[in-house]
Amino acid sequence: MTAAPVTRRSRVRRDRLRTLAFLSPWLLGTGVFFLYPLVATVYFSFMRYDGFTAPVWVGMKNWHYVFTAYPFFWPALRNTLWLVLVVVTLRVLFGLAVGLLVVQLKRGAGVFRTMFYAPYLAPPVAATMAFVFLLNPGTGPVNTILGKLGLPQPGWFNDPVWAKPALTLLALWGIGDLMIIFMASLLDVPRDQYEAAELDGAGALRRFRFITLPNIRPILVFAAVTGVISMMQYYTEPFVAGQVASGQIGGSGQQVEPGYPDQSTLTLPQLVYNLGFQRFDTGAACVVALVLFVLAMVFAAFLMRRGSGFLALED
Amino acid sequence: MSDGTLVVRHLDSAAESPQPRRQTSAAYRRRAILEWIAVHSFAVAAALFFVLPFVFVFLTALMSDQQALTRNLWPQTWEWHNIATVWHTPGFLTWWRNTLFYAGLGTVLTLLSSIPVAYALARFRFRGQSVAMMVVISTMMLPPQVVIIPMYLFWAQQLHLSGSLWPLIIPLAFGDPFSIFLLRQFLLTVPKEYIDAAKVDGCSDLRALLRVVIPMIRPAIAAVALFEFFSCWNDYFGPQIYASENPAAWTLSYGLESFKSAHHTNWNLTMAATLLVMAPVIIVFFFAQKAFIEGVTLTGVKG
Numbered sequence: 356m357t358a359a360p361v362t363r364r365s366r367v368r369r370d371r372l373r374t375l376a377f378l379s380p381w382l383l384g385t386g387v388f389f390l391y392p393l394v395a396t397v398y399f400s401f402m403r404y405d406g407f408t409a410p411v412w413v414g415m416k417n418w419h420y421v422f423t424a425y426p427f428f429w430p431a432l433r434n435t436l437w438l439v440l441v442v443v444t445l446r447v448l449f450g451l452a453v454g455l456l457v458v459q460l461k462r463g464a465g466v467f468r469t470m471f472y473a474p475y476l477a478p479p480v481a482a483t484m485a486f487v488f489l490l491n492p493g494t495g496p497v498n499t500i501l502g503k504l505g506l507p508q509p510g511w512f513n514d515p516v517w518a519k520p521a522l523t524l525l526a527l528w529g530i531g532d533l534m535i536i537f538m539a540s541l542l543d544v545p546r547d548q549y550e551a552a553e554l555d556g557a558g559a560l561r562r563f564r565f566i567t568l569p570n571i572r573p574i575l576v577f578a579a580v581t582g583v584i585s586m587m588q589y590y591t592e593p594f595v596a597g598q599v600a601s602g603q604i605g606g607s608g609q610q611v612e613p614g615y616p617d618q619s620t621l622t623l624p625q626l627v628y629n630l631g632f633q634r635f636d637t638g639a640a641c642v643v644a645l646v647l648f649v650l651a652m653v654f655a656a657f658l659m660r661r662g663s664g665f666l667a668l669e670d
Numbered sequence: 671m672s673d674g675t676l677v678v679r680h681l682d683s684a685a686e687s688p689q690p691r692r693q694t695s696a697a698y699r700r701r702a703i704l705e706w707i708a709v710h711s712f713a714v715a716a717a718l719f720f721v722l723p724f725v726f727v728f729l730t731a732l733m734s735d736q737q738a739l740t741r742n743l744w745p746q747t748w749e750w751h752n753i754a755t756v757w758h759t760p761g762f763l764t765w766w767r768n769t770l771f772y773a774g775l776g777t778v779l780t781l782l783s784s785i786p787v788a789y790a791l792a793r794f795r796f797r798g799q800s801v802a803m804m805v806v807i808s809t810m811m812l813p814p815q816v817v818i819i820p821m822y823l824f825w826a827q828q829l830h831l832s833g834s835l836w837p838l839i840i841p842l843a844f845g846d847p848f849s850i851f852l853l854r855q856f857l858l859t860v861p862k863e864y865i866d867a868a869k870v871d872g873c874s875d876l877r878a879l880l881r882v883v884i885p886m887i888r889p890a891i892a893a894v895a896l897f898e899f900f901s902c903w904n905d906y907f908g909p910q911i912y913a914s915e916n917p918a919a920w921t922l923s924y925g926l927e928s929f930k931s932a933h934h935t936n937w938n939l940t941m942a943a944t945l946l947v948m949a950p951v952i953i954v955f956f957f958a959q960k961a962f963i964e965g966v967t968l969t970g971v972k973g
Contacts, residue, residue, distance in 0.1 A: 370794070373875055377790035378802070380783045384844025388821070389809050395820035406823070453716060459709045469959070470717050473724070476955050476962075478904045480923040481947040484930060485727045488937050488944075496726045499741045528723065535963055588813040591906040591923075599930050624907075627815040631822075632911065641819055648816045655811040659804060 393648070400641035417638035421646075425639060430618040431626045432646075437519060438589060438622065442526050443582035447575065450533025457534065458541045468538075475531025483595040486525045487512050491600070512600035515619035522620065525592060533578055540574040541567065580658040587651045593620040594628075623647045724948075731942035738938035752942040756929075761917060762943075765925035768913075772835045772921060773902035779843040780898045781891060787845045788853035789879050793865065806854075810847035814907060822911055833916035838908040842898075849894045856890035857883065892961040900951065922947050 375382075400417055404410035421428050457468050474482065490497050490511035498508040511521040548566045557565070568575075593614070601615035613629040614621025623643060631640030730738060731752055733745045756762060791802060826832035860883060868878040884891070906923045913919040920928070929943045955962055 371796065374790055374794045374796045377786045377794070377875075380843070381787040381845035381850065384783075384841060385805060385809065388841045388844065389805075389812070389817065392817035392820035392824070395823075396817060399819060456709065456712055456716060460713055467713050467717060469956075471720050472963075473952055473955065474720050476900070476951045477948050478923055478951060480904075480906050480926050481944045484926065484940060484944050485723055485948075488730065488941060489723055489726055491937075494739065494741050494937065496730075496743055499743060502741075528720065584811045587811075588815075590813075590815065591904075595906070595927055598927065624813055624815040627818060628907075628910075631819050637819055644816045644819065647813055651811055651813055651816070652808060655808050658811070659807060 396641045396644050396648075399637050400645055402638055404637040405635045406637060413638065417642050421639050421642040427613065427618060427621060427626060427629070428643065430614070431621045431623050431643075434519065434614070434619070434621055435586065435589070435623050435650075438522070439583050439586045441519070442523050443579060443586055445523060446526055446530060446533060446582055447578050449527050450530045450578065451537050451571075451575075453530060453534045454537030454541055457538055468534075471534055472531035475529045477529070479591040480595050482529065483525060483592045484599055486521065486528070487596055487599045490521050490524075512596050512620075513616055515617040518596070518600075518616060518619040522593060522596060525596075536574060536578065537571065540571045544570040576661055577658075580654060580661070583654050584651065584658075587647065587654065588624060589622050590624040590628075593622055594625050596620060623650075727941045727945055727948075730938055731945050733938045735936055735938060738936060749938070752938055753946065756939055756942045756946055759929070759943075761920065761925060762946075764918060765920050765922045768835060768919060769903060769921040769923070772839060772905075772909075773899045776839050776842045776902040777895050777898045779839065780846045780849050781895060783843050783845045784849040784853055784894070785884070785891070786879065788850045788857055789875075789883065791850065792854045792857035792860075793862075806847050806850055810851055818911060825912065832912050834919050835909065835913055835921070837912045838902075838905065846898065848901075849898055852894050852897070853887070853890060856887050860886050889961065889964055892958075893964050896958060896961055903951065 399410070401412060401414060402410040403413045403416070453471055457464055457471065460467055477485070489495050492498055492508065492510045492513055495511075497511075501508050509517040509520075511517045544567060548570075549562055552562050552566055597613065597615040597620045612618075613625055613633075624647065626643045627640050627647065630636045630643060726743070729743065729745055732748050732750060733742070733752075734747055734749050737746055790796075791799070791806070821837070822832070825837035829837075831837050864882055864886070865878050868882045869875075873881065904923060905921070906927075909919075909921045909924040913921065913924060926943055926947050930940050
């Protein structure tokens with residue numbers, strides 16, 4: 356490899372320029388739409404700024420306010436953690452169950468698959484409004500049917516105890532994406548492993564435990580971690596549900612108490628909106644945004660560590 | 671790494687092909703029948719859970735104003751004009767146009783800007799490559815609310831573009847992390863030999879990408895386009911931040927909620943509007959089912 360060093364160096368340079376050319380739009384975008392605003396968010400978290408007058412340095416005041424005095428921060432964090440634990444767990448279990456069910460079906464699998472998948476496509480705002488109607492305590496079909504059956508009729512989106520379970524139902528309705536991913540991975544489990552186990556006399560449960568589960572483990576991890584990440588961003592459904600169920604529609608700058616009823620549907624992303632765009636408290640909004648950033652990055656790091664296989668990060 | 675297309679083909683064939691029959695003893699057949707009944711009753715129960723919400727939305731959308739205030743489940747009279755009433759609500763057509771514009775232009779820009787980046791990440795070798803991938807994955811997972819305060823100030827105060835959808839469309843011309851990620855995953859499955867052969871024939875990288883690679887990854891491009899189209903179509907937070915001050919720039923998702931406030935007791939009209947927002951997505955799905963399902967499978971491809 357002692358051939359003309361000049362040409363080799365020029366080729367390396369050309370390769371580097373070519374790479375730069377292909378990456379340049381994204382590099383620019385990452386700088387302007389990610390790195391700059393991230394640094395600015397940190398900066399504003401130490402400022403008092405209402406969007407109109409010049410920012411004033413206030414040190415740790417915003418941080419102190421959010422963590423000790425602001426009444427909505429801890430409820431929002433608690434709700435976000437509740438949703439991560441309950442919704443993600445149930446979605447993974449339910450998605451797997453529905454996937455297993457469709458794989459078992461021999462005839463009509465296509466029809467069932469389409470029916471189970473369709474709700475995933477419903478735009479979140481429309482799906483949420485549909486559920487607020489379906490579950491409304493006054494005229495909702497669900498409570499009508501529960502009443503006819505002589506069962507208790509919860510207040511759903513109007514009851515602080517039932518609001519999160521109602522959101523959970525909505526999240527389970529849109530299970531289509533997970534169902535498809537699980538179906539694909541279930542059908543990828545080598546058939547001969549099942550046949551060998553059956554010959555050895557293993558029952559259905561044992562086959563599931565010792566063949567299916569180990570084979571689909573990476574997909575389970577993937578589903579759980581992406582589920583956690585989407586719960587970190589959970590905004591549209593709880594926001595719309597709270598507004599529609601309470602009957603109060605608050606736009607920018609309006610003093611509306613977030614997370615109706617009683618902050619039970621308040622999540623961290625909603626808090627950023629409420630602080631930043633309804634109360635014009637930019638500093639506190641940036642503190643909450645940074646808490647959200649740290650949480651999201653912890654899970655992103657987890658996914659990259661555990662999931663380097665299916666992310667194909669190593670060649 | 672398994673190939674997305676293969677997974678889908680596999681998925682269809684396995685669902686349809688009958689299982690080999692082993693025993694014919696009466697006991698075995700009885701068990702098979704019981705199993706069949708159990709599986710199908712679960713399937714019907716699940717189908718009710720997934721389909722009934724649509725049915726009730728549909729039925730309520732066609733009720734009269736008085737009946738929508740009662741607990742009746744079935745319309746006494748079928749008020750089809752409710753759909754027309756919603757359609758002719760001032761603004762509804764504008765929301766449609768804006769949503770189509772945002773989703774359509776957003777999708778085209780995303781593809782144009784993301785394909786070259788994905789190609790470079792999948793095919794080139796360069797220093798900082800793994801860092802670049804980590805940045806792609808991190809930004810893909812970043813809640814939009816994290817950077818919204820400075821972003822809003824940037825668009826509203828520096829560029830005076832609030833009150834329009836441009837703050838949502840322009841960034842898509844600079845690569846969308848999720849699309850880059852998906853396209854890269856698919857590009858990794860394209861055999862290197864094809865690209866090398868094209869380059870031996872004198873193609874530049876750009877020509878090889880345009881002439882050889884893009885035709886080969888058409889299913890992935892379709893899947894990414896659908897994803898991007900619907901993520902714009904469904905976006906609520908973006909239009910709420912940037913467009914709320916100007917009703918002429920509202921989208922369907924944002925307008926739908928304001929519709930509820932204007933007709934706050936009339937569930938029938940609200941559900942008719944909800945139906946009109948859901949319908950196009952579901953209809954497109956029936957025509958493009960394969961690309962959709964491929965796209966979802968693509969996100970979960972495993973090593």
